[in-house]
Amino acid sequence: xxxxxxxECLHYCQKENKKTSRFLLSFQIWFRQVVQRKFxxxxxxxxxxxxxxxxxxxxxxxxxxxxxxxxxxxxxLIDWLNELLSKIDSLYRLKIHGGEVFLHPRLTEFIAYVNxxxxxxxxxxxxxxxxxxxxxxxxxxxxxxxxxxxxxYRLPNTKTQQLIDKFKEFGxxxxxxxxxxxxxxxxxxxxxxxxxDDCSIKRCTSFYDGKxxxxxxxxxxxxxxxxxxxxxxxxxxxxxxxxxxEKMYGGKLSIACNYCDGDTKYAKDITVGEQK
Numbered sequence: 148x149x150x151x152x153x154x155e156c157l158h159y160c161q162k163e164n165k166k167t168s169r170f171l172l173s174f175q176i177w178f179r180q181v182v183q184r185k186f187x188x189x190x191x192x193x194x195x196x197x198x199x200x201x202x203x204x205x206x207x208x209x210x211x212x213x214x215x216x217x218x219x220x221x222x223x224l225i226d227w228l229n230e231l232l233s234k235i236d237s238l239y240r241l242k243i244h245g246g247e248v249f250l251h252p253r254l255t256e257f258i259a260y261v262n263x264x265x266x267x268x269x270x271x272x273x274x275x276x277x278x279x280x281x282x283x284x285x286x287x288x289x290x291x292x293x294x295x296x297x298x299x300y301r302l303p304n305t306k307t308q309q310l311i312d313k314f315k316e317f318g319x320x321x322x323x324x325x326x327x328x329x330x331x332x333x334x335x336x337x338x339x340x341x342x343x344d345d346c347s348i349k350r351c352t353s354f355y356d357g358k359x360x361x362x363x364x365x366x367x368x369x370x371x372x373x374x375x376x377x378x379x380x381x382x383x384x385x386x387x388x389x390x391x392x393e394k395m396y397g398g399k400l401s402i403a404c405n406y407c408d409g410d411t412k413y414a415k416d417i418t419v420g421e422q423k
Contacts, residue, residue, distance in 0.1 A: 152396050153180060155189035155350055159239035163269045185236040186389050192242035192363060193228070193354040195219055195257055199246040200277055201300070202423040205331050207348075209367040210246055211423060221256045227357045227381055232266050234385040242271045243293075244353070244363065249278040255287050262291040271296050276307035285317040295321040300420035330414035332364065335373045335406050338413075343401040346409030352395070357381055361395055365403030377402045 153176055160172050179185040197216040210216070232238070241261060248254065261267055270293045277300075280288075288295065295314065297307060307323070314321045343349055348362045355366035358378030369376045377400045379391040394400050408414040 187237040190240045192244040196246040196251045198250045204421045208363045218251045221253045231381040239268045276305045289318040297323045299325045329417045329419045331417045333408040341404045342409045343398040343404040345411040348410045
């Protein structure tokens, strides 16, 4: 694994092991990846649904542009993730992603599955704060290694405070992203340069339709037919899969970054949560 990936693994490892020294964590990661030749992924966000109850004008994931949105079958999601986990040694952070995750009717099954995977070290679940989950979902999340990330959309139909009160009642760990700055990633047109090196979103590796993309926007741009598909199928042989992932982490599989401003100096600040 290249140095950049070790740094990313350390980034997520530190967040879960705040009482352990950075030096010790860094050494442990170096030993596993260099001496023991372990293949570890720092981060992966996995779409479980493209359904959403908002229509954000500047949705970074392009969800409003998808005509046929769906909740993925849990058995399919598990098959894809099983295939990937069989070919890597660790995943430091899995992010359960949408759409709006709490719209998936079988969310509890997926939570139960990922929580029992020892190769997955930490889990985040994102929500727009508009839905109060059923008590059984809250109980399951509270007993898991999941931390919920609540985005502040600053819209009248959000139920953020009620959601936070429920989380406190059930003991759900959460992070409220109150002061987020939203960026306009721009129209999907060819840029004069590739934005990969300057974009912070390049760390947001995305798992969509059985393939891994440099980010979630790249996955949906491919789905919509704007760009050629450079996603990495998890059904590749293990050696080939790892080689392709190394190329992706090095910016060699970033076609989408020629058609997007990403989180770079080129992207303009925009109003949070503005709706179509």
